[in-house]
Amino acid sequence: MHFTSEQRLDDGVLEREFTLGELGEIPGTLWTPASAAPVPLILMAHNNGLPKREPRLVARARYSAVRGYAVATIDASGCGDRPRTTAEEQARADLRRAMRAGEPVDDIFESMVGPLVEKAVPDWWTTLDALLSLPGIGGPVGYSGWTALGIRLAVNEPRIAAAGLFAGGYVPQAQREEARRVTVPLLFLLQWDDEGNPRQRALDLFDAFGSKEKTLHANLGGHTGTPWFEAEDGNRFFDRHLK
Amino acid sequence: MHFTSEQRLDDGVLEREFTLGELGEIPGTLWTPASAAPVPLILMAHNNGLPKREPRLVARARYSAVRGYAVATIDASGCGDRPRTTAEEQARADLRRAMRAGEPVDDIFESMVGPLVEKAVPDWWTTLDALLSLPGIGGPVGYSGWTALGIRLAVNEPRIAAAGLFAGGYVPQAQREEARRVTVPLLFLLQWDDEGNPRQRALDLFDAFGSKEKTLHANLGGHTGTPWFEAEDGNRFFDRHLK
Numbered sequence: 001m002h003f004t005s006e007q008r009l010d011d012g013v014l015e016r017e018f019t020l021g022e023l024g025e026i027p028g029t030l031w032t033p034a035s036a037a038p039v040p041l042i043l044m045a046h047n048n049g050l051p052k053r054e055p056r057l058v059a060r061a062r063y064s065a066v067r068g069y070a071v072a073t074i075d076a077s078g079c080g081d082r083p084r085t086t087a088e089e090q091a092r093a094d095l096r097r098a099m100r101a102g103e104p105v106d107d108i109f110e111s112m113v114g115p116l117v118e119k120a121v122p123d124w125w126t127t128l129d130a131l132l133s134l135p136g137i138g139g140p141v142g143y144s145g146w147t148a149l150g151i152r153l154a155v156n157e158p159r160i161a162a163a164g165l166f167a168g169g170y171v172p173q174a175q176r177e178e179a180r181r182v183t184v185p186l187l188f189l190l191q192w193d194d195e196g197n198p199r200q201r202a203l204d205l206f207d208a209f210g211s212k213e214k215t216l217h218a219n220l221g222g223h224t225g226t227p228w229f230e231a232e233d234g235n236r237f238f239d240r241h242l243k
Numbered sequence: 244m245h246f247t248s249e250q251r252l253d254d255g256v257l258e259r260e261f262t263l264g265e266l267g268e269i270p271g272t273l274w275t276p277a278s279a280a281p282v283p284l285i286l287m288a289h290n291n292g293l294p295k296r297e298p299r300l301v302a303r304a305r306y307s308a309v310r311g312y313a314v315a316t317i318d319a320s321g322c323g324d325r326p327r328t329t330a331e332e333q334a335r336a337d338l339r340r341a342m343r344a345g346e347p348v349d350d351i352f353e354s355m356v357g358p359l360v361e362k363a364v365p366d367w368w369t370t371l372d373a374l375l376s377l378p379g380i381g382g383p384v385g386y387s388g389w390t391a392l393g394i395r396l397a398v399n400e401p402r403i404a405a406a407g408l409f410a411g412g413y414v415p416q417a418q419r420e421e422a423r424r425v426t427v428p429l430l431f432l433l434q435w436d437d438e439g440n441p442r443q444r445a446l447d448l449f450d451a452f453g454s455k456e457k458t459l460h461a462n463l464g465g466h467t468g469t470p471w472f473e474a475e476d477g478n479r480f481f482d483r484h485l486k
Contacts, residue, residue: 192450192459203446206461207435213470216435216461218449227456229483233476240472 001130013065020074020130026123027081028052028074030131031065038138040242041131043124043153043160044073045145051080060144060231067235068243070137074127076120076149088112099196105170114172117148124153132159142238147188147205151175154182162241164189164234167223168205169197179208186214187237189230194223244373256308263317263373269366270324271295271317273374274308281381283485284374286367286396286403287316288388294323303387303474310478311486313380317370319363319392331355342439348413357415360391367396375402385481390431390448394418397425405484407432407477410466411448412440422451429457430480432473437466 002024005017012034020026029052033039044061046052052073061071075082084092091112098105131137140161143150147168154160155178164187171179186209190202206216215237219227245267248260255277263269272295276282287304289295295316304314318325327335334355341348374380383404386393390411397403398421407430414422429452433445449459458480462470 212463214463215470216459218459218461220455220457227458229479232479236472236475 001134009062011062011066013062015062020126021123025082026074026076026126028072028127029058029061031061031071032136033065033068033070035068036136038136039068039070040140040142040238041070041072041137042142042144042238042242043128044071045076045120045124045143045149046073046080051075060234063231064235064238067239069142069235069238070131072127072131074123076123078116078119088116109170110172113148113170114174117152117172117175120149121152124149125157128157128159140242142242144234144238148172148175151178151182154184160184162186162238164237166226167191167194167197167202169194169199169202171201171205176205176208179205180210182209183211185237185241186211187234188214188216189226189234190216190218191223191225192218192220193225196223244377252305254305254309256305258305263369264366268325269317269319269369271315271370272301272304274304274314275379276308276311276313278311279379281379282311282313283383283385283481284313284315284380285385285387285481285485286371287314288319288363288367288386288392289316289323294318303477306474307478307481310482312385312478312481313374315370315374317366319366321359321362331359352413353415356391356413357417360395360415360418363392364395367392368400371400371402383485385485387477387481391415391418394421394425397427403427405429405481407480409469410434410437410440411445412437412442413444414448419448419451422448423453425452426454428480428484429454430477431457431459432469432477433459433461434466434468435461435463436468439466 002019003016007015009015014032016030018028042064046057052075064071078084078088095105095108098108141159143153143160143163145166147165148171150163150165152175154163162185166189188206244261244263246259246261250258252258257275259273261271285307289300295318307314321327321331338348338351338355341351384402386396386403386406388409390408391414393406393408395418397406405428409432431449
């Protein structure tokens with residue numbers, strides 16, 4: 001793990017940019033609280049459409065860091081600002097076109113996002129191992145964000161103790177099948193009118209999770225309309241399970 | 244309003260029993276915080292199956308009172324410990340039998356709960372007027388609990404500024420139709436496996452509300468399995484809208 005920049009923000013949070021991987025190909029950001037005592041870690045994963053600098057994501061990370069968490073995000077393979085193959089660009093364009101035209105998107109989505117999840121996973125393992133070796137970052141570990149990746153990580157990584165998942169309408173078939181094997185406490189966040197995530201599928205996915213403690217929060221509005229108080233609720237969810 | 248008993252609880256909350264109505268036929272309880280400054284009011288309405296002394300209801304009321312609210316509950320006409328007519332007792336027995344047998348309950352439910360809501364409304368108006376005339380109780384007013392009654396009050400009472408509603412699976416036809424006229428911010432609480440409240444109907448009702456700000460919280464488990472953290476979430480919902 002190589003830190004490339006560091007700044008102390010006005011809320012006392014230390015924000016550090018880093019790179020990881022054999023070629024330094026994984027860019028990430030780590031926010032840690034002013035306190036020197038070991039703190040729990042939250043992995044904040046965004047999906048392919050957003051870069052890790054997206055302001056709402058940064059605001060959420062800082063909100064949690066102020067409240068005693070180390071928060072980390074990366075641009076995993078194929079996500080955020082990372083380079084894409086021609087095939088990936090083509091699939092993305094096909095998906096946008098089909099959604100605008102109101103055509104079925106399942107096959108395109110599956111062929112695009114299925115491999116994206118698979119390729120993101122090793123980058124996140126690398127990141128998790130590196131973060132937990134840092135002084136000041138203890139455990140347990142929470143996951144927050146992209147639903148499909150969260151399922152994939154939660155069923156394979158016992159260090160993940162709780163997960164907040166967002167927008168589970170379109171999830172690759174493999175992760176829909178894995179959902180019943182997820183057993184950690186869940187907070188499942190859904191936008192009621194999310195144009196890109198069919199409501200009924202998200203509700204079916206919530207139903208499928210194997211977790212004994214799972215909570216659904218749904219709010220009116222489209223994909224990007226999640227109210228800010230859900231960031232506060234998400235933090236309290238982690239407080240219950242990571243502290 | 245006639246206070247019949249008063250005790251200062253160990254958390255500083257003042258708990259007062261009262262009676263209201265021409266014959267003193269409406270029994271209620273009022274919890275107020277130690278502070279003398281005027282505080283917002285929460286009407287905590289339980290439905291017919293529970294008396295106002297139910298421990299979880301009392302615990303929620305005290306939780307909110309400690310945090311700066313006046314909280315009041317009553318046994319409205321036909322609810323809690325209030326006397327029931329022979330016809331009401333019969334309808335109740337019919338409903339229990341039909342539910343146990345897995346038979347359709349819509350008609351029984353409608354004939355039983357429709358009139359129950361109508362009869363409860365004037366008792367709640369009497370209570371609201373009496374409470375708001377007390378020193379130390381200001382506004383605005385929040386509503387918490389029984390969904391059908393909450394709809395009925397929220398569409399007819401501009402002093403109600405926010406409502407937390409529970410278990411909206413079976414709601415009389417009149418209130419299902421009124422739901423789209425509800426415009427106050429809502430927190431709609433649903434138990435995912437509530438044996439007495441079909442999930443899809445509750446989701447349809449959530450969808451129908453006219454409120455621009457509405458949030459659904461769903462948790463795994465049956466009717467009485469709501470986790471305690473929902474009391475905390477409910478209080479924060481009122482903090483956002485009543486303070």
